[in-house]
Amino acid sequence: MSVRDEFDFIKKVQPATLHHSGLIGIGDDAAIFSVDARFEQIVCVDTMVEDKHFLPTTMSPYHIGYKALAANISDIAAMGGIPQYYLVSISIPSNWKESELLEIYDGLKKAGDEYKMDLIGGDTTSTHSKLVISVTAIGKVEAGRRLLRSNAEEGDVVFVSGTLGDAQGGLDVLLEGNKEVQGQNSYLIRRHQTPTPRVTLGRILSQFTRVSLNDVSDGLVSELKEISNASNVNMVIDSETIPYSRALLEYNNEKALKWALTGGEDFELVGTISKENWKQLSAICEKENIPLSNIGYVQRGKGKVYIRNKNGELEEVSDSGYNHFFS
Numbered sequence: 427m428s429v430r431d432e433f434d435f436i437k438k439v440q441p442a443t444l445h446h447s448g449l450i451g452i453g454d455d456a457a458i459f460s461v462d463a464r465f466e467q468i469v470c471v472d473t474m475v476e477d478k479h480f481l482p483t484t485m486s487p488y489h490i491g492y493k494a495l496a497a498n499i500s501d502i503a504a505m506g507g508i509p510q511y512y513l514v515s516i517s518i519p520s521n522w523k524e525s526e527l528l529e530i531y532d533g534l535k536k537a538g539d540e541y542k543m544d545l546i547g548g549d550t551t552s553t554h555s556k557l558v559i560s561v562t563a564i565g566k567v568e569a570g571r572r573l574l575r576s577n578a579e580e581g582d583v584v585f586v587s588g589t590l591g592d593a594q595g596g597l598d599v600l601l602e603g604n605k606e607v608q609g610q611n612s613y614l615i616r617r618h619q620t621p622t623p624r625v626t627l628g629r630i631l632s633q634f635t636r637v638s639l640n641d642v643s644d645g646l647v648s649e650l651k652e653i654s655n656a657s658n659v660n661m662v663i664d665s666e667t668i669p670y671s672r673a674l675l676e677y678n679n680e681k682a683l684k685w686a687l688t689g690g691e692d693f694e695l696v697g698t699i700s701k702e703n704w705k706q707l708s709a710i711c712e713k714e715n716i717p718l719s720n721i722g723y724v725q726r727g728k729g730k731v732y733i734r735n736k737n738g739e740l741e742e743v744s745d746s747g748y749n750h751f752f753s
């Protein structure tokens with residue numbers, strides 16, 4: 427049975443306990459929380475749409491909830507911030523059962539609890555169309571410590587965390603693979619369904635004076651182009667240094683580069699830092715067990731991304747990444 431009564435549904439999703447005190451959360455006209463003057467607020471919103479971001483065959487309701495919040499936490503990480511609160515707007519088609527909707531909230535709660543975030547509000551509607559879930563996340567960063575896309579300068583090192591292409595590999599496994607292939611590729615599937623935002627790394631980066639940063643939602647090239655445009659520089663990356671998981675190379679070695687460059691949804695952090703600070707940063711990350719790769723450097727120019735191929739030739743990258751209106 428789908429939702430019978432909007433107000434009854436809201437009561438069911440209201441958290442029993444909160445991580446933060448002194449809050450007005452669910453239950454009034456709007457939420458209220460107090461703001462610390464030493465910090466700046468961070469706010470972002472990301473939407474997931476049935477058929478565009480997930481299919482019944484690629485994501486369970488729990489995964490939909492988990493990923494909808496994780497994608498927002500990743501944007502807070504990309505500003506160097508601490509996640510705090512979130513709001514959920516959900517438009518529900520009549521064929522969704524209430525139990526499935528509550529599972530979406532279980533996924534949201536799991537991701538929220540991992541980062542001590544409280545659900546403080548939202549909105550519920552019915553729809554004649556597909557399910558749409560939109561999550562607004564709120565966080566904070568110490569005043570003056572925010573990490574902007576416009577911070578890159580000529581000579582900087584370009585870095586990326588973790589491995590790239592896994593989420594697209596996982597999607598491919600889910601869409602193309604039989605049960606046996608899926609069973610062999612559970613790591614890639616996990617990377618697609620329950621991505622881990624790099625909050626700790628964002629916090630480490632916020633301690634440095636000049637870092638440009640973006641999270642990988644649309645693909646490495648797209649994120650690098652955003653930094654290049656915002657900073658009035660070009661980027662040169664070396665294809666041989668792009669980090670892949672062993673799982674991805676075993677699943678599809680030929681497609682790994684394409685998926686890393688344009689697949690998206692890896693929710694790793696990509697950015698730039700001065701050469702002098704790179705050494706210190708990589709030492710901290712090594713100690714903290716956070717994988718971080720140097721994949722290239724920043725050059726004078728504007729908005730262009732070049733990649734050195736395995737033969738050593740430099741090519742401008744034209745293929746950009748995920749675009750909602752191109753696919």
Ligand SMILES: Nc1ncnc2c1ncn2[C@@H]1O[C@H](COP(=O)(O)OP(=O)(O)O)[C@@H](O)[C@H]1O
Pocket residue numbers: 472501643644
């Ligand atoms: N429909 C919209 N109205 C206003 N601002 C928008 C809209 N869509 C995106 N933005 C803003 O455009 C910028 C880029 O958005 P997007 O590429 O989706 O960011 P990200 O990939 O980090 O989630 C962000 O500042 C976002 O808030």
Ligand SMILES: Cc1ncc(C[n+]2csc(CCOP(=O)(O)OP(=O)(O)O)c2C)c(N)n1
Pocket residue numbers: 472473477478479480481484497597643644689690691748750
């Ligand atoms: C069924 C299905 N098809 C395709 C995709 C791939 N996909 C959908 S949206 C997207 C990019 C990220 O989403 P977007 O809404 O652009 O996130 P944002 O950049 O706003 O954070 C990708 C790679 C998917 N996840 N599921």
Ligand SMILES: [Mg+2]
Pocket residue numbers: 471472497498501643
């Ligand atoms: Mg986003």
Ligand SMILES: [Mg+2]
Pocket residue numbers: none
């Ligand atoms: Mg977007």
Ligand SMILES: [Mg+2]
Pocket residue numbers: 500501504640641642643
């Ligand atoms: Mg982002």
